[in-house]
Amino acid sequence: MPALPPPAPVPSGRNWTPAPTVRASCWLHAAAVFGLAAHPPAWPWALGGVAANHAALAVAGLLPRNRLLGPNLVRLPEGARRRGEVALTFDDGPDPDVTPRVLDLLEAHGATASFFLIGRRAARHAPLVREMVRRGHSAENHTHRHFPCFAALPFGAVRREIAAAQGAIADATGGQAPRFFRPPAGIRSPLLDPALAAAGLLHVSWTRRGFDTVRRDPAVLLRRLGRGLAAGDILLLHDGNAARTRDSGTPVVLEALPELLRRIAAAGLRAVSLPRAMGAEPAAATAGTGGGAGGGAAAARLPPASCASR
DSSP, X not given: OOOOOOOOOOOOOOOOOOOHHHHHHHHHHHHHHHHHHHOGGGHHHXXXXXXXXXXXXXXXXXXXXXXXXXXXXXXXXXXXXXXXXXXXXXXXXXXXXXXXXXHHXXXXXXXXXXXXXXHHHHHHXXXXXXXXXXXXXXXXXXXXXXXTTGGGSOHHHHHHHHHHXXXXXXXXHTSOOOOEEOOGGGOOOTTHHHHHHHHTOEEBXXXXXXXXXXXXXXXXHHHHHHXXXXXXXXXXXXXXXXXXXXXXXXXXXXXXXXXXXXXXHHTTOEEEOHHHHTTOSOTTOOTTOSSTTOHHHHHSOOOOOOOOOO
């Protein structure tokens, strides 16, 4: 297994406050220890309570859009909704074949997006990442190696994965460190939120996703993403690991994206990157310009996120 590169400087951290669920879990563990010390024959009850607690936390981690384990952006804040903005997000890139064509489609429709990049892929395709940023898009953190078992890693390994991706992506962009994070498949553990707090990152899931790594029909993708489309939505697609259509073998995201962008425009909405929607980019930033998602935007402080589910 290749070694992780040394991490580059990351955005300043934020104070971590445990979510109520995590705080309750800590109290339950403490009560089990003290109860066992006071009355050892009660060990089956203590063990059963702790086991049930771990099972509940595991289930919470498998539900990507909940906030039981910490802050989680599933819709854009009120300001973005008033402006009629939706956020397009793409995972698992950059892909040297698919990502350039996604960038061209976005530019043709005057749209910007956020790309959640795998760190080692970003390092391998740094010119493509720089072009992404030059066109006004943002490069965000999707871990360094995209382990399927990322949620099962110990705390130190979680921090190293996040920090390595921060460094690789910041180097690839020429100094713009990510501000947002999405774990592989959206699955997380109680250890993720303190690691994100230390890195100054905000956890992002989605309002709806198209399952375009497994669904091969563009119509199905459009139906899943377009049903109930509204201002403030965060849509998830994939430029990396994209499924291919059955007839032409074209990545399904490339078949569906033009029509999705037309539907967004027809609904009177505008597709923007997450930093733009969250107020961390100048209002004048547009696709195809050199400064839309530059270093100044990365340094801006983000306003409080709206984490309400829908």
